[in-house]
Amino acid sequence: MTNRREGVRRRRHARPLLASLATAALCAGAFLVLPGTASASSVSCRGHLDPSTDAPVPDVFDYQFVCDEEILAYSIVTNRSTDYFDTEPVVFVGNPKDGNASNEAFSCEGNIPGFGVGCNGKATPDASGLRWIVGGLGYGSDPCAKHAKGQGVKVWLTVVTTQHKADGTPYTASSQPFRLGGACGGQSRAR
Numbered sequence: 001m002t003n004r005r006e007g008v009r010r011r012r013h014a015r016p017l018l019a020s021l022a023t024a025a026l027c028a029g030a031f032l033v034l035p036g037t038a039s040a041s042s043v044s045c046r047g048h049l050d051p052s053t054d055a056p057v058p059d060v061f062d063y064q065f066v067c068d069e070e071i072l073a074y075s076i077v078t079n080r081s082t083d084y085f086d087t088e089p090v091v092f093v094g095n096p097k098d099g100n101a102s103n104e105a106f107s108c109e110g111n112i113p114g115f116g117v118g119c120n121g122k123a124t125p126d127a128s129g130l131r132w133i134v135g136g137l138g139y140g141s142d143p144c145a146k147h148a149k150g151q152g153v154k155v156w157l158t159v160v161t162t163q164h165k166a167d168g169t170p171y172t173a174s175s176q177p178f179r180l181g182g183a184c185g186g187q188s189r190a191r
Contacts, residue, residue: 043069043161043175048182049153052136059139060084063180064096065157066132070124072172073160074106076137076180077116080153084138085110085117094129102131113140144184152184 047065063076076085090096091104106121123131143153156177163173 042163043067043071043159045157045159045175045178047157047178047180049137049155049180050182055136055138057084057138059142061137061139061143061153061183062134063137063155063157064132064134065178065180066130067123067159067161068125068130069161070122071131071133071159071161072122073118073120074133075116075118075158076135076155077158077177078137078153078155079115080139080143081113081115082110082117082137083113083140084136085112086135086137089119089133089135091121091123092132092134094132096132096134104131106133106135108135155180155183 045065045067047063049061049063052060052062065074085108087108089106089108091102091106092098093100093102102123104122104124106119106123108117108119110117117135117137119135123133125131137155139153146152156179158177159175160172161175162170164170
């Protein structure tokens, strides 16, 4: 009898051990199936959003940004509902204040009202300089006024670039969101 009880006890203790080993084996198998590292875009972008100085209507903000790699597409997402956006932003070689527009272009689409815009085109930095992309977003009411989503408008940029695998094979990749600075400066602006 003693042997039977010990045998039963062993079986009872063996079941949780077997379940643990099976779970560990499944987890190890899952790690073999998953890629070792995530494919991420190496692009770096910076930019800002400022009240427009030449818009014919109030509450229009100009955005401008630059990236260190060729841009094939980009999306702008905002925390405030937009009622207007530029459908054809301008691509500049170097500083936009110099007025040196490139022959590259983007075409943008989105909902009105909406919370962002998506744009396709091309901007390729080269020996002549970086490419700044300049466009506009318009709001139906003062985007710097305090509301349920906090003080002031906030804008994020995501870009699509061409990246290369270790063997040199190209693929497209989306970047992380980059926050565009400027805008309201944390305070409601006067109209």
